Amino acid sequence: MDDNLLNDVVSAALKAGADTAEAVFAERKSLSVSVRLGELEEVEREEARDLGLRVFIGQRSATVSGSDISSEARAKLIERAVAMARLAPEDPYASLAPGDRMARGPFPELDLIDTYEPTAETLETQARLAEEGARSVEGVTNSDGGTASWSAATWRLVTSAGFSGAHAATGHSLSCSAIAGEGAGMERGGEGRSTRHFADLPGAGDIGREAGRSAVVRLNARKIASTTAPVIFENRLAMSLIGPLLGAISGPSIARGSSFLKDKLNQQVFARGVSLIEDPHRVRGLGSAPFDDEGVATVRRALIDDGVLTTWLLNTSSAKQLGLETTGHASRGLAGPSGVSTSNLTLSTGTRDQAGLMADAGTGLLVTSMFGPALNGNTGDWSVGCSGLWFENGEITGPVTEITVAGNLIDIYARLIPGTDLEFRGANNAPSILVDGLAIAGK
Template identity: 45%
Template sequence: MSDPRQRALDAQSLIADLIKAARKAGADAADAVYHESRSLSAGVRMGQPEDVESSESRDLGLRVLVGRQQACVSTTDFAPAALQELVGRAVSMARAAPEDKYCGLPEPDQLAAQPVELDLFDGIELEMPQLLERAKAVEAAALAVPGITNSEGGSAGRGFGLVAYANTAGFSGSGFSGSHSISAAAIAGKDTGMERDWDYEAKTHFSDLPDPASIGRKAGERAVRRLNPVKLDSAAMPIVYDPRVATSLVGHLAGAINGASVARGTSFLKDRLGQMVFASGITITDDPLRRRGFRSRWFDMEGVARQTRALIEDGRLTTWLLDCATARQLGMASTGHASRGTTSPPSPAPTNIYLNPGRQTPAELMADIKLGLYVTELIGMGVNGVTGDYSRGAAGFVIRDGQLAEPVSEITIAGNLKEMFPNLTPANDLEFRFGTDAPTLRIDGMTVAGR
């Protein structure tokens, strides 16, 4: 691959020329975004290659504003004639579009000024033979676990992404990142008594990935442990969320404080800004500047400077997630959370969001639970963002006298996020694995619907 820094500069030059052409064609303001991605992956099953995939894409999007009217167009054709046609079409569409009093670019003093080095690309791009070798190794480790009878496969992959953004308010910037991943899914048992489980890791740097054997072994051990699940009687009891599923609760918060939902009045937290939403001591952080973070970038998709901020601080809701349009609608300022593809205007989205760890170990968190549920898998999307009502299919393990006991499946856990959040207690085992992260979490007072 050619130098990614030069590719980023070339992309910035391309979209800078595009927004200049838009102004010349009659736009009052304009911005443009360029996306480039490349990935390679290999999958095996029972030791044999099952699928290999390679993909490359480049596309760009142009948004033009004529007064308070705006239009977005996109293309994958970078020929000069095609780009000139794109500009003319965008301006014509904007002139015919309805007015939107909230649309527009950020003010110059909101724009990011200096790039921040976030160490998102290590320059390592494994080729297909190496990926196949890693996929075979992770699956072999899963199959070697006693009790494993079959496999859904092992896989390994790597990727590269580049984004550039510029606007007529005076911003031009770019960023690029890499990714490396490995996974395995194993099956234990026979006939109608089979159970499956998995493990997965992804990092921006290859050196940060665990050994394939450890991933496969964990997938196999998890599957075996789920054999012979029991039913659980319906009751109210403490629920403990494994970190793999605890992240979903952070995601529900992010959705509830998204400025678009708040502006529409469709969030169960729409009237809670500045109020206690969690218990004292709970902090949830959004960190777009974390080194080697999957969603790290020093500017948002309107060119606004990004900063690390506590969304929940000592239990209190401190902010909404805002882009420029939702900020204007709510009479506030952008928080630098604009996200954007190439086909539509910006909208708010979190970056690297995580619930800060507590002080207790997971074992200490469960020690006083006489009867409870440890959840390792959630099924379905039974969450109402307007009311906060929560109902999810679940599987996991019974907690008896503070210890994990027999596996359990085919149950439903229910509550309301407005009551669940204040009763949430985190353990101290936070690991940064994905874009949304959380430690083990305990919530008292939820309902389990079983037999």
């Protein structure tokens, strides 16, 4: 579907009674192949084309979507959207994004499209190599399989205010899950990577071997007594500690008054020297886009600058509620109102690698797996189930399990110390993080 057809949809919506409107077209193709124990297990192919329409009548709005994009279906979709908007409750904050905030071309070249499209046979080979790598690790006794996939997606937006833009991206993914040990002592470990270009993926065997090692290192884990000790969150999961921050500074949360950071704008939240950078224009970035889902230009910014919280994450609606301007963080699907999201976040590095953080901490917990987080969004009280490695005098002494780590995020953020081992593994990345003196609940 091209811009002309979307313009026709928007024009037809205006003729049908809408004051303003925006149309979105999303197209996705994907192919995924899974193997287990050396045998082909699943081949899944998907192709989807969907049209979404949001219309505004005064302060009322409605959003509809459909996968049938024939002329007859488009006419019914437009009719339904306008009828729903006339019956919708009034929302003084619902509108298209302001015209002066819209992205203007030419858009930055982000190199998000890989022209290489792997065949099912190629993906099967990659999945097999990953699983073979995992099963080659001493101590691995079984496998949950390897999976390789490819996808290509396009998002196109046209509004009655004159905005027209599209961005497209490809994705290549490879993952593997291994099992070590026997019976009640079995442990699982996994590894996976996703990139925009196939050439940027690590070797399939390397991914498998890392999955195998992560399973084996968890064998013979012991329980520990409850205590208070330093905790290090390894780099591959450290952003999980930062995730609640994003919800707490989202415009909708601030507008509702349901955020533990609602009074912290332009205040010191992290230690000096700590920054959280958002770069939506990172070349080949998994979160890169030239504009947000309302067509507003995206920009590089420091959400945390030298420890200071600099901004809320705002879409058009939440910005209006707060008397501010949108920050280009709108995120929406084809149906429903906009939410907010970020893209390509990076936590700044410190001066010590993971071994150095352990040496500084002396005795404590290195978290390698997290599950079941719980958060009180109003107070920042946070806890998470985890397993990992215990260390004493800066040296690993063995795996530990069935642990809950808890604390208040306002206090945690103020005291966290980033390491130097930053790896760009996904859209959001951080080095290992040390937090001194967290409550650890064990046996």
